[in-house]
Amino acid sequence: MKFGISMFPTEDAIRPAELAAAAEDRGFDSFWVPEHSHIPVSEATPGRDSGALPAMYYETMDPFVSLATAAQATEKILLGTSICLIIQRDPIQLAKEVASLDVLSGGRFQFGIGPGWNQPEIENHGTQFNKRVGVMRDRVAAMKKIWTEEKAEHHGKYVDFGPMYAWPKPTRKPHPPIHIAANLPQALKRLVDYGDGWMPMPGAGESEPLQHIPALRQKLRESGRDPDGFEISMYYCPDDDDYIRQLRDAGVDRAIFVLDPTPRDQALTQLDTLARGERAGNG
Numbered sequence: 001m002k003f004g005i006s007m008f009p010t011e012d013a014i015r016p017a018e019l020a021a022a023a024e025d026r027g028f029d030s031f032w033v034p035e036h037s038h039i040p041v042s043e044a045t046p047g048r049d050s051g052a053l054p055a056m057y058y059e060t061m062d063p064f065v066s067l068a069t070a071a072q073a074t075e076k077i078l079l080g081t082s083i084c085l086i087i088q089r090d091p092i093q094l095a096k097e098v099a100s101l102d103v104l105s106g107g108r109f110q111f112g113i114g115p116g117w118n119q120p121e122i123e124n125h126g127t128q129f130n131k132r133v134g135v136m137r138d139r140v141a142a143m144k145k146i147w148t149e150e151k152a153e154h155h156g157k158y159v160d161f162g163p164m165y166a167w168p169k170p171t172r173k174p175h176p177p178i179h180i181a182a183n184l185p186q187a188l189k190r191l192v193d194y195g196d197g198w199m200p201m202p203g204a205g206e207s208e209p210l211q212h213i214p215a216l217r218q219k220l221r222e223s224g225r226d227p228d229g230f231e232i233s234m235y236y237c238p239d240d241d242d243y244i245r246q247l248r249d250a251g252v253d254r255a256i257f258v259l260d261p262t263p264r265d266q267a268l269t270q271l272d273t274l275a276r277g278e279r280a281g282n283g
Helices: 016-025 055-059 063-073 091-104 119-124 129-148 188-194 209-222 241-250 264-275
Strands: 002-007 030-033 078-081 109-114 152-155 160-164 178-180 231-234 254-259
Touching: 002 016, 002 264, 016 030, 016 063, 016 264, 030 063, 030 109, 030 254, 063 078, 063 091, 091 109, 091 129, 109 129, 119 129, 129 152, 129 188, 178 188, 188 209, 209 231, 209 241, 254 264
Parallel strands: 002 030, 002 254, 030 078, 078 109, 109 178, 231 254
Antiparallel strands: 152 160
16 A cells, blocks of 8 residues: 655645655655635634634645645655645646646646535635536546647536647646545545546545445446556545554555644654654555
8 A cells, every 4th residue: 555645735834845855755655735725704714713724724825836846856756636626726727737747747746636615715716516516527528638639629518618729738648647535425426437546534434435445446347447447545544553454455545644734843753753664665
């Protein structure tokens, strides 16, 4: 099983480039950053000092800028979004950002996406909350055409454009892997239809991801896809040896640990703690 690191990059935290390089040096396979364009003032999120939502959500930097700096400081570690809020970005411009980062990193980009949870944030970007899953599907379909076709054209329900040229094309063919953050069982079709990987978080009861892995693999086989080519990356993975063993036994491909956005010395101490033993290797 592989191990990745994620952190909300903030102004006062260790720089993404330095953390990614340190993670690469310690044997972690991937470095991931999340996204929030802003946090609207609401009853649920009244401010970063309220305690309702950690301050890092309010303070996080742009993921593509952060990962671009990490790409320059590293050579082989994979670089991913965890997750990109695709609903909040123009798909034509986002396709160029993804392709550009993939080219500049030598094909190392991993495109983690999700429909988002913060209704006011999403609606500030012009999408009705209850339409966001359909919008995400249509935008992925449109971007795949931009990445893979010399003269791309798409006419969908939410994305519509005539013949166009757009470069660069991604280094990774046909495009960077698309890892979808979703809860099962309701999102199973979404994963099978247009995902290359699944990024769940630990849960309880019906939302516990491990119990849905057999059904996911069966649906992939029924659709003619190879389950072995579909990556499962547990996000917000607890630092718990027993749980790591459960993930490995269930066939999870990657555990992603989330570091606190702290200054350099504290962040590297956290990283060293996670890297002890064989955890950061591919065993």
